[in-house]
Amino acid sequence: MNLFTTNNPSFPAGLRVLAVDHDTYDFYTIHHICNQLHYQVTSCSTISQAKQLLSTSHFDIILVETHIPQQDTYAFVQQVTSHLKIPVIMMSLDNRTCSVMDSISNGACSYWAKPLDENLFKNMWQHVVRQHLVQKESEAKGLKKRGREHLVQMESEAKGLKKRGRDDEVHVSKQPPAKKARFSWTDDLHQKFVSALNHLGIKDAKPKKVLKIMDCPGLELQHVASHLQKYKMYLDGVIKNSKMNKKNNETQAQDQEIDETEVFFSLTDFFPDLNDYIHNNNYAVSVESIDSPSTSLPQLGQYSMTPPDQYDDSDVFFNLTDLFPNDEIHNGMW
């Protein structure tokens, strides 16, 4: 739907309207006015028909008669506004405060008192645009759900206090539309993440520090915290696997006790830019080779932390104590 994202010269002509109303006369009025304004209007008289239409076609906005016999229009409105994020205007001859309130509180963005007037239709597209803006903004800003709800609530309270003469001024947008888009760790971001860990050292890699070092716009503490949690679990898995592997390799008599400090593993699992790290820290490196690390570490790649095909014969294996001489690796997962 690019009607509202491009500079459509005939905007808002072409607005796709779905009208749900059982009254024949109102049908006629709606069609007449919409045609005049060059809107694209579809109509039906029951909720189930409306749902059917919604499942097959796209609409920018929906008009719903509040009181359709045998139909729970409020439930429908609630469903549409919260799930499909399409603005809904409810309308009726009945313009009692309680009806308006019911409509609004079930998600309608406006309430039109019948008989319908063409003027009501002229600016109805504002609700479509507004919906888009709100959605885009909350995605971009990544507002917290609570904050948004609070804001919306305050907004509606404020509006409720105002005296309004025109129906169309009522637009309380409820239903925090737009959940924040799911964050995705790209390879690039993960690289930065790993670099930050290298810089800090696993021990001191706290979410806030990592976040600061990465310094990526949009990246939030929670993201880092969550990723760090996963990463540590991943590392934990790597160590365990290596430990088992080592143990198995020690075959016979000696397979009794394997000291934690004797655990061998591929440091490149931890630090892709290991060489820099070693160089910068003047570590003396002793090397031991292991056959086919990719087979011995079957879990790798499962979390797309380090693609398995990244392993080759040049992989180096270290004794943990070489890197952390001060017995920092005991206890817990390290």
Add this chain to the structure above:
DNA sequence: TGCCTAATAT
């Protein structure tokens, strides 16, 4: 409080 992390939810 803010930050951290384990646990749980989506």
Add this chain to the structure above:
DNA sequence: CATATTAGGC
């Protein structure tokens, strides 16, 4: 499974 959110400790 990957990421988000919660809960509770410090």
